[in-house]
């Protein structure tokens with residue numbers, strides 16, 4: 326699904342965020358990406374979602390070299406990726422329905438089809454009864470679940486999450502991870518960037534570890550002492 330081959334990224338200004346990073350994530354796999362602040366986790370996600378381009382090396386998605394995707398094709402290519410952010414990036418002056426429907430309406434779905442899909446996505450994250458609410462009326466955990474519903478509403482084969490539990494307590498964090506597991510169980514590939522090692526250790530998933538832009542480990546995380 327995702328393949329990094331000797332990828333380096335130097336940002337304008339000269340900072341090298343990634344150094345010769347190679348790894349792959351198989352279709353249907355779920356893994357965590359961890360490392361200290363500034364280690365390069367978000368940069369990896371930005372390269373996959375075409376928000377940044379590698380300086381050297383190749384990033385392939387389903388065998389397609391992202392270098393071949395032209396600027397005009399980026400929006401189309403991104404439809405296959407559901408993105409989830411720590412700050413969920415909801416439109417606060419729009420209802421839950423409007424927020425989740427947005428990607429579908431941009432893609433040109435009819436309102437009646439969008440309504441069905443939004444309902445199904447909100448059902449999956451357990452928020453069907455909050456469809457007319459505004460994000461302000463929801464708890465932090467609920468807001469994050471609206472963000473997840475928006476990411477999955479057009480059924481992308483890949484979910485990328487950047488610190489999705491960053492603002493949540495351990496119990497809510499576990500619930501969010503359980504949701505990712507449910508999507509993974511039906512075949513969606515999931516890559517979750519987080520610095521929360523205790524969360525990862527409890528999960529026993531494959532964990533990719535970055536340090537100063539290098540991939541230093543790829544295996545199961547250790548339980549913190």
Ligand SMILES: Nc1ncnc2c1ncn2[C@@H]1O[C@H](COP(=O)(O)OP(=O)(O)OP(=O)(O)O)[C@@H](O)[C@H]1O
Nearest residue numbers: 336337338340342361362363364365366367368369
């Ligand atoms: N657009 C940019 N321009 C210049 N430098 C950048 C840019 N984006 C990120 N960086 C630098 O690259 C390094 C890696 O950033 P990145 O956001 O990938 O790290 P991270 O592991 O996700 O960190 P955090 O956990 O703090 O979000 C950081 O030192 C950051 O300052």
